[in-house]
Amino acid sequence: MTMLEIKNLHVELEEENKKILKGVDLTVETGKVHAIMGPNGSGKSTLSYVLSGRDGYEVTDGSATLEGEDILDMDPEERAAAGMFLAFQYPVEIPGVGNMTFLRTALNAQRKARGEPEVSSADFLKMVRAKAKDLQIDADMLKRPVNVGFSGGEKKRNEILQMAMLEPKMCILDETDSGLDVDAMKLVAQGVNALRDEGRAFLVITHYQRLLDHIQPDVVHIMSDGRIVKTGGPELALEVEKNGYGDLLAEGA
Amino acid sequence: MALPKAKQDATDARLADLEIPVSGGWSLAARQDAAERLVQMGLPQPRDEYWRFTRPKDLIAPEPPAAAPMDESDESPVFSDKGACTLVFRDGVFDADASDSDLPAGVSITRLAVSQDNDIDWASGLYGKLELEGQTPVQRPLAALNTAFATDGLIIDVTDKVETPILIRYLHERDDSDPVLHHLVRLHADTELTLLEVGAPGARCNTVMEVDVAEDATLHHVRDQGRNHDRRTNTHAFARLGARSTYKSFTLSLNGALSRNEQIVSFTGDDAVAHVAGAAIGDGKTDPVHHDDTVFVTHDALRCESRQVFKKVLKNGAVGVFQGKILVKKDAQKTDGYQISQSLLLDDDSQFLAKPELEIYADDVACSHGSTTGAIDEDALFYLRSRGVPKPRAEDLLVLSFLAEALQEIEDETLADELNERLAAWLGRHAV
Numbered sequence: 103m104t105m106l107e108i109k110n111l112h113v114e115l116e117e118e119n120k121k122i123l124k125g126v127d128l129t130v131e132t133g134k135v136h137a138i139m140g141p142n143g144s145g146k147s148t149l150s151y152v153l154s155g156r157d158g159y160e161v162t163d164g165s166a167t168l169e170g171e172d173i174l175d176m177d178p179e180e181r182a183a184a185g186m187f188l189a190f191q192y193p194v195e196i197p198g199v200g201n202m203t204f205l206r207t208a209l210n211a212q213r214k215a216r217g218e219p220e221v222s223s224a225d226f227l228k229m230v231r232a233k234a235k236d237l238q239i240d241a242d243m244l245k246r247p248v249n250v251g252f253s254g255g256e257k258k259r260n261e262i263l264q265m266a267m268l269e270p271k272m273c274i275l276d277e278t279d280s281g282l283d284v285d286a287m288k289l290v291a292q293g294v295n296a297l298r299d300e301g302r303a304f305l306v307i308t309h310y311q312r313l314l315d316h317i318q319p320d321v322v323h324i325m326s327d328g329r330i331v332k333t334g335g336p337e338l339a340l341e342v343e344k345n346g347y348g349d350l351l352a353e354g355a
Numbered sequence: 356m357a358l359p360k361a362k363q364d365a366t367d368a369r370l371a372d373l374e375i376p377v378s379g380g381w382s383l384a385a386r387q388d389a390a391e392r393l394v395q396m397g398l399p400q401p402r403d404e405y406w407r408f409t410r411p412k413d414l415i416a417p418e419p420p421a422a423a424p425m426d427e428s429d430e431s432p433v434f435s436d437k438g439a440c441t442l443v444f445r446d447g448v449f450d451a452d453a454s455d456s457d458l459p460a461g462v463s464i465t466r467l468a469v470s471q472d473n474d475i476d477w478a479s480g481l482y483g484k485l486e487l488e489g490q491t492p493v494q495r496p497l498a499a500l501n502t503a504f505a506t507d508g509l510i511i512d513v514t515d516k517v518e519t520p521i522l523i524r525y526l527h528e529r530d531d532s533d534p535v536l537h538h539l540v541r542l543h544a545d546t547e548l549t550l551l552e553v554g555a556p557g558a559r560c561n562t563v564m565e566v567d568v569a570e571d572a573t574l575h576h577v578r579d580q581g582r583n584h585d586r587r588t589n590t591h592a593f594a595r596l597g598a599r600s601t602y603k604s605f606t607l608s609l610n611g612a613l614s615r616n617e618q619i620v621s622f623t624g625d626d627a628v629a630h631v632a633g634a635a636i637g638d639g640k641t642d643p644v645h646h647d648d649t650v651f652v653t654h655d656a657l658r659c660e661s662r663q664v665f666k667k668v669l670k671n672g673a674v675g676v677f678q679g680k681i682l683v684k685k686d687a688q689k690t691d692g693y694q695i696s697q698s699l700l701l702d703d704d705s706q707f708l709a710k711p712e713l714e715i716y717a718d719d720v721a722c723s724h725g726s727t728t729g730a731i732d733e734d735a736l737f738y739l740r741s742r743g744v745p746k747p748r749a750e751d752l753l754v755l756s757f758l759a760e761a762l763q764e765i766e767d768e769t770l771a772d773e774l775n776e777r778l779a780a781w782l783g784r785h786a787v
Contacts, residue, residue, distance in 0.1 A: 154741050155737075155740070155741070156737050156741075157733065157737070177740065177746065178737060178740035178741045179740045179741075179743050179744060179745045179746065179749075181741075182740070182741055182742055182743035183743050187741075187742075188741055190738065193738070194732075194734050194735045194738040196735050196738070196739075196752070196753070196756050197756055197759055197760070198755055198756035198757070198758070198759025198760070198762075199752050199753075199755065199756045199759075203752075204739070204742075204744075204752070207744055207748065207752070208739070208742035208743045208744050209743075211743045211744050211745055211748065212742075212743035215743065215745075247756075247759075264742060268742065268743065
């Protein structure tokens with residue numbers, strides 16, 4: 103079954119009238135992990151923002167569907183309720199809003215939007231404690247305001263905790279490995295791997311092969327200048343690591 | 356010197372029907388003095404520098420503009436579960452039946468209206484005294500009007516560390532009530548009190564609180580000025596701080612046609628601390644909102660710390676004003692003065708006018724001030740929405756986030772938490 107299907111997606115930056123995505127075609131099957139690699143400025147992060155509904159981008163052509171449903175006209179919160187999740191490259195700090203309040207608000211808002219009953223605070227607490235423990239997130243971090251005073255590693259773990267709590271169908275990880283040391287990366291990868299299952303798909307955006315050592319992808323795409331220029335198996339990531347993007351891009355051109 | 360004609364006319368018109376409400380007793384002399392001072396300085400006019408951003412018309416008019424009371428029966432009164440000793444004023448008139456009669460140990464309270472023939476020296480020494488001192492270098496005619504014509508108020512004498520808070524609950528029930536209340540609060544050395552004020556005193560109100568905090572004493576003052584849309588509110592708090600004393604005052608305001616809150620703080624003893632803070636939300640959707648915080652802190656002692664933190668959230672044409680000044684006199688070395696005023700504008704129609712000022716004559720001080728105006732942080736908004744939080748709820752969370760720094764100025768977390776929860780509920784219902 104197809105989870106995410108992107109066809110001929112063209113996107114411009116609204117303010118600058120600058121073309122970023124120039125015809126992206128990408129299909130992610132349910133239960134699979136896809137990786138997108140590519141040099142800086144190739145449009146990887148833009149793709150993640152467009153899929154999750156950030157303002158400031160104009161889709162000039164093409165389509166994107168989640169389980170067959172067009173998502174491009176949906177608000178970000180509607181996409182979230184439909185199962186889309188973006189783990190941010192730079193998680194935002196929100197002083198004055200407790201992490202728990204935030205998580206519970208988000209979880210119940212999504213459930214409400216899907217017509218499901220809200221989770222009681224007792225059940226919620228139980229759930230969040232168990233999942234936080236797996237990610238080595240302590241009670242203090244849960245109590246603190248969202249991402250305020252968190253280290254880079256703590257912020258990324260917090261993203262994975264949100265993912266674990268919200269149980270999305272389509273998880274996009276935008277350079278989740280940036281700013282992480284090896285131990286922190288392993289912890290994050292474990293969190294992601296624990297969520298891998300038949301009903302869920304992942305799109306892992308990264309510059310480097312090393313994250314893919316820990317989160318083994320089924321399919322690897324190379325993105326350059328707003329397009330997917332090459333698609334292959336895990337060996338493609340190894341090739342990038344060894345030879346850089348230069349050879350691959352020359353070959354694709 | 357003769358007053359400008361407009362000022363003279365406005366003053367004459369206001370004073371025509373006002374009479375000093377006592378014919379004798381310990382406050383008479385101070386009242387007569389204040390009345391004379393008022394005639395000399397005249398009531399504020401739009402061209403006065405101190406009233407540049409806030410039109411005084413509704414505050415000085417002989418009759419208050421009509422203001423409908425708000426039905427607040429949808430929730431329990433703020434701070435009603437804090438076990439406080441509660442004293443009630445209904446449209447400015449003390450309601451003994453609704454008030455607690457047992458006072459906690461360590462505090463004695465009487466009322467301005469009934470104590471005139473009592474022999475309370477300290478009150479006669481304080482009444483109008485700090486108000487008078489606070490008239491320099493900036494005139495505050497409405498405070499002088501209050502001293503002269505106040506009909507009632509609490510006289511609170513604190514002689515020990517008091518755990519039970521004193522709560523003044525104001526009820527606004529008539530659409531033409533116009534209370535003038537004057538409270539005196541004295542804290543003896545090494546004492547402590549939490550004083551809470553809740554609600555709008557009337558359709559229009561003029562309240563003055565004179566606070567005298569002796570050495571090593573602490574006053575926590577937290578007030579919630581209510582939610583009534585039409586109300587006109589004019590408050591002055593004059594605080595005099597002795598050595599090593601602490602004064603912490605926080606004000607929450609929601610809407611209100613016109614609010615002008617003045618805080619005048621003066622350090623007279625060394626090593627004292629004063630924090631004044633406020634959070635205001637104004638939504639001009641159904642009625643206009645204008646909210647003005649005016650603060651004047653005078654450092655005239657060594658090593659004192661003052662902090663001003665004011666935050667306003669404004670939408671649908673609401674106007675916010677902040678005028679804050681830190682004056683550091685020549686001998687007030689090692690002063691630590693801080694001031695921040697910030698507004699969150701939720702649309703293009705609202706505005707925030709800020710006048711932060713420092714005036715420093717000592718050469719070894721640390722003083723800073725800042726003022727910012729901004730919109731909702733789009734990154735944070737997207738972050739919340741991407742997690743499934745609907746846009747209106749996400750905006751509410753960011754409003755609370757913005758106000759959090761001001762609420763953190765309240766030392767007692769249970770009080771801060773309650774105000775935060777109320778804010779969240781009001782925002783959620785779009786009831787503010």
